[in-house]
Amino acid sequence: MPKANKKILVIHGPNLNLLGRREVSVYGKVNLEAINKQLKKLAAELGVALEIRQSNHEGQIVDLIGASFKKYSAILINPAAYTHTSVAIRDAVAAVSIPTVEVHLSNIYSREEFRHTSLISGVARGQICGFGIESYLLGLRAAVALIKQ
Amino acid sequence: MPKANKKILVIHGPNLNLLGRREVSVYGKVNLEAINKQLKKLAAELGVALEIRQSNHEGQIVDLIGASFKKYSAILINPAAYTHTSVAIRDAVAAVSIPTVEVHLSNIYSREEFRHTSLISGVARGQICGFGIESYLLGLRAAVALIKQ
Amino acid sequence: MPKANKKILVIHGPNLNLLGRREVSVYGKVNLEAINKQLKKLAAELGVALEIRQSNHEGQIVDLIGASFKKYSAILINPAAYTHTSVAIRDAVAAVSIPTVEVHLSNIYSREEFRHTSLISGVARGQICGFGIESYLLGLRAAVALIKQ
Amino acid sequence: MPKANKKILVIHGPNLNLLGRREVSVYGKVNLEAINKQLKKLAAELGVALEIRQSNHEGQIVDLIGASFKKYSAILINPAAYTHTSVAIRDAVAAVSIPTVEVHLSNIYSREEFRHTSLISGVARGQICGFGIESYLLGLRAAVALIKQ
Amino acid sequence: MPKANKKILVIHGPNLNLLGRREVSVYGKVNLEAINKQLKKLAAELGVALEIRQSNHEGQIVDLIGASFKKYSAILINPAAYTHTSVAIRDAVAAVSIPTVEVHLSNIYSREEFRHTSLISGVARGQICGFGIESYLLGLRAAVALIKQ
Amino acid sequence: MPKANKKILVIHGPNLNLLGRREVSVYGKVNLEAINKQLKKLAAELGVALEIRQSNHEGQIVDLIGASFKKYSAILINPAAYTHTSVAIRDAVAAVSIPTVEVHLSNIYSREEFRHTSLISGVARGQICGFGIESYLLGLRAAVALIKQ
Amino acid sequence: MPKANKKILVIHGPNLNLLGRREVSVYGKVNLEAINKQLKKLAAELGVALEIRQSNHEGQIVDLIGASFKKYSAILINPAAYTHTSVAIRDAVAAVSIPTVEVHLSNIYSREEFRHTSLISGVARGQICGFGIESYLLGLRAAVALIKQ
Amino acid sequence: MPKANKKILVIHGPNLNLLGRREVSVYGKVNLEAINKQLKKLAAELGVALEIRQSNHEGQIVDLIGASFKKYSAILINPAAYTHTSVAIRDAVAAVSIPTVEVHLSNIYSREEFRHTSLISGVARGQICGFGIESYLLGLRAAVALIKQ
Amino acid sequence: MPKANKKILVIHGPNLNLLGRREVSVYGKVNLEAINKQLKKLAAELGVALEIRQSNHEGQIVDLIGASFKKYSAILINPAAYTHTSVAIRDAVAAVSIPTVEVHLSNIYSREEFRHTSLISGVARGQICGFGIESYLLGLRAAVALIKQ
Amino acid sequence: MPKANKKILVIHGPNLNLLGRREVSVYGKVNLEAINKQLKKLAAELGVALEIRQSNHEGQIVDLIGASFKKYSAILINPAAYTHTSVAIRDAVAAVSIPTVEVHLSNIYSREEFRHTSLISGVARGQICGFGIESYLLGLRAAVALIKQ
């Protein structure tokens, strides 16, 4: 199958729209537009298309994943705060059986105790965290590698 | 009061719209339309009307329950993933004081540890789980029995 | 196989012989004779036979379940206090591989902390709790549905 | 009501039949006959009758308590090992609503961790432990005092 | 800067629209309109403007807080059920860096165990709970005091 | 009853005598005299009298509260370190049945883990924390509101 | 040694001076004077002398126990709130090696979770709880029995 | 003392009568008769006599152990489900002071969490698990070795 | 396959070289040479060869197990202190898929709490503990039995 | 600054006045006078002055530390039982910012579980335990070393 046909759903979770303004000591000055721009550039290089969405609503993210069935070859998700609290997103990922890559800007394991647990990682194929914007780019590469398998 | 006047609100929680596609080993091949059809058939037999809703949004479910006050005689809910995480749905059920029956397709007590706890069961009248589509039908009978009391 | 041949073992666990006298605020005024009478009536309607036993002895309940092999098509059990403490009854249910329905008069999840855990539910097909005498009747319907599958 | 009519059920739990042989460093050399003799002597002084039973069977103790309803004015029980594991005995005590006094020969709070929790004490009127044979005699006095109230 | 220019965002969390009907033993008979009326009256006295919103949706509350940046001088929030479950609201509060006051009608520390933990309080400036409608009025005073600093 | 007759007992717990010298990064530079002065000024405005005491001794605080019966209409207490360790102060507050307001200078929920639990809040009417000296002033308003009810 | 020479130190812990006023639903209407009067009467019958003290101060109770060495044959203590929090009183009891009887008016095991643990019971000879004023009288008998051994 | 006089009590705990039918994936197809036959054969080789009992009743097992005093030189026990729940059997073993060997057919440490804890192993001389029927044969050798010491 | 060809790797974990000097009250006076001598004698009887190694180094034990692949028919290991702390040894045992028997001289379940957990037992075929030198001999028999299967 | 001007506050916590009589198996026969004599002798050698105090009262110890500000160069404290329970002493140490050395006669880490946690050590500069009287002498040297820095 030609790679050019592959489409990947990118989901930015809650508060990522505030990036750049938000806790600069933790997340740096990069904003969401910059991330998306770099993701698109790399996607072009790797020969895949992207559909990018941001939502602060757990239910919308569940809707998005539920609707992704047969439309996307992989999901790249930064579940942000919902990482630690959403069984619903976990169940959605498990339900659609699309290979899913979980990414985080910060190293969630060197932050508050309640950020050390991910409900998503048990159903994702893998997880990448701590490299800032690079987490997304590596995640995109991982997603493309999963598609190729 | 004639039973024919009774109306029961049926709420399907997150990801139940995916039923049939979702984790077939756990949930079988039944889909939501089949469940609703059987529910309506049994409701007709038991002489009650049903209002059936599905939502992936915790807030919408809270809205639905909050608006049910004085409009419904009972609630039949499968809170799905929100069973384990939603204090808001629990508070909504407690607030409206309508007899509520909690149902689950699968036996939540023989699955992952985090599914063993239900925030809803403490305020529901009772719980039925593990019988697949039959859980809903038994739940509807339970709701009708509660109305009769 | 004609349903009329089907036999279901009903087991009432410890202290259920005291029903009606026991903690009326929790269990209501119904007594065991009334429950058995209603169970038999519904069994006749559903075309199944019942063998009904009550015991306060964990070992006797284990004996009963062990001896049920090839004699019963399903087990309907209210393990009462042994719900929370008996690995032996759990092992017996697992050993005989007869579909088992667990019922409770009260909603065990809205009572003391130590009643929130059921050792039986992990091996039962499903659980019904909180509907008083109706829990048994729904449980019998569930058992019959399991036999039909 | 004349005290002479009062009857108290005394229950010795599991392994108390071995007393005198059993772990002498913990329980001393006293045996069950000696305890019963002193209990009867004190009962005579206090004008109450005693029915004394020992059992190693949780179910028999549940039976005994269940049958005590309207026959005894109080229960004096040393649940021994079942103190820490029996929800069934707890439920039996709660069911019959007869004032119950829990006694222990040894100080259960200065022994192994798992002996620090009593499932019985939450439904008993009070508890006496650590005074050897004297625990029983004080317990009998407590039971008589409860009857008088 | 003249106080009259200051604007405070007031957020009422899930189920607060049901106030007055909801669990009267816990929350009393006051309803949301009454609270808002008293808040506006006090705001006028203290020379600040209010923007008041109620939502049952976690995502909407996150949206509201995210959009508050540079528009409000303080946030007064009763996160209700989301107090105990929403990392997303916590992150939103932390992201916008607007001084935030957390209020509760009831004393959350004398209710169920799961209400004793607040995910919000770690990022709020302070918390006020237990005084019913007065919690809001004191919270507004606290917010105004924070603005003045 | 005219408000002017009302008297409120203000208790400053251990180490508050060191305020101003103590951990300036946490508590700021305000000292106890400044707090008391502002409290007295506000009390005059609100038409209540104050009795103000500071003690480092758990027993003295228990004595003070025990002796407050029928002499004070409300208690305003900053239990400081005893918040987290004193069942005795909790019992004293419960014993005298005088409406009690718990205040803290700092936000105890954003400090060390062991400061997240308050033994007092379960018996106080409400709690205010995190607003520095303003916590006391809001607490005094809360106490006056409780008296008026 | 003649019993008449024996002296027992009776210690009433924090808030027991408030008895009769304090939480009547838990402790009944009996007050400390009534308890002391009955204790003295029984002591006379049993041929022992009593020294009775009440204190709200952990340190004073430690002082009292420390000073009891060689002056008393036994200690009868109701540590009240300090039961659950005082390692210092535990250490004092262990240090003086005088047989000590721990008593409680209420059944501490049927109250709040934090009252289920006693730091004192590990070093006391035994514990009596739940019988109201009778707990003290039985405790005195237990102390006299310990002296006789 | 001649070995031929030695007698060992073998106790099979609950549900072992079902062996061969029970969870074949865990326990294999061996049944109790086969185990007993092999045990007897090995006993003859080792010059000891066996008394073999199976019971589903915790109380009967306690009775058996209590009655073993001075009649048996060792006990070989597979407590099965009671391994994890019976303080009474633990106390019985401790009481009779006969060297006791605990055996399990399956490796209890690679099964469910609640099977990882043995209440018996703390008072047994040693434990053997995971070798199927061989666990019993090794256990018999261990018992004989203990007798010889 | 003739048994004489079979070779078993015996691994003695950390500090077992000190046996005989080490905590005689726990381990007795036997030393490692005596154990090895008896193991070799029994191996000759059972027709298997032994390779015996002792190491205090977790890494060396991992090396040994990793190198055992296709060279040994079974492993007999006393992981000593590493029982409770080494995931690496667990992974090595799982990796080589050679049937492994875990033995301990002492009964690890009647010692300190931290010795009650074995990381190895989840991947070993079975465990034998508490019989001193006999644990090794029984373990060797178990290993031979596993090879024969 | 000449060392001779330095003054160190030595605080002996609860029950240390009983030393020599108290649990000789744990603390040996040394008494407080002997410790103080040796401390003074060493202080003279090291050129520092000592102020030595003993108290059984948590509040007095808090008072002492609070009053030490600008009067002492270091604090040497054996908080004894308050080590494990006093947040107030912890706060006092933190408040005065005087370098503090915590000492214990016994090794608190080889005693009861509840003695393994020190609330003081988090704010002390360091801790010395287990060396009997030598703990104090080493602690004094440590304090002098801290002053010199």
Add this chain to the structure above:
Amino acid sequence: MPKANKKILVIHGPNLNLLGRREVSVYGKVNLEAINKQLKKLAAELGVALEIRQSNHEGQIVDLIGASFKKYSAILINPAAYTHTSVAIRDAVAAVSIPTVEVHLSNIYSREEFRHTSLISGVARGQICGFGIESYLLGLRAAVALIKQ
């Protein structure tokens, strides 16, 4: 600085030498040589040099990291089993202050509970897991990205 000069230390932890033979269901058939070959190829593309080491010894890994100071620009480590148990490797990483990337072949969060905790991730810059050999390649890209910053 020219990238060509950059050198990265790659550390493979315990049992990775067994890859390909080890638990194929978890790790697939890839072996260490294949991984190293692909790593070297990518390193050449990215213009960095690699030093690759495998060790089963915790101490050797600590030695390696300690010696890496000023010799390497980054560390790429798969700590394998030591991920969950080694504070020493954690301390080594923290000590040398070289940017470190943690990788895992499998998704450690969907395996046994004890593999969900990483002692290393708290001091690593980021973590990548679950992508098999791709985890290493992405990790190398992450390391190069960290060097460039």
Add this chain to the structure above:
Amino acid sequence: MPKANKKILVIHGPNLNLLGRREVSVYGKVNLEAINKQLKKLAAELGVALEIRQSNHEGQIVDLIGASFKKYSAILINPAAYTHTSVAIRDAVAAVSIPTVEVHLSNIYSREEFRHTSLISGVARGQICGFGIESYLLGLRAAVALIKQ
């Protein structure tokens, strides 16, 4: 016995070879050579000889301790990271029965949670922590004092 004959084994645990480079904010700038030099100087003053070793290998430290039997009068050990994870070192210390002093440069009780537990302290005679290089010097004095006893 003349003190000059006494020899003490000094063991520096993992990563201490990096001292001076390692986390300067925690450990200061002192390096291992400086510590050893000061230790030797003090040893000369106190009339004892030292054997000083550093190792990053748990197994080597176990070897060292095992070999110390009858060669050294005391052990002075800074187990560093192995403090919190090594049962093997604990067992080695217990096995050789040589008085052992545990020292730490930093105050382990004011660092991360997992550093608050020492597996070594339960078998060491005492512990000294938090005084930097002075911890070692005081530890040497403690070791000499233990030898003298």
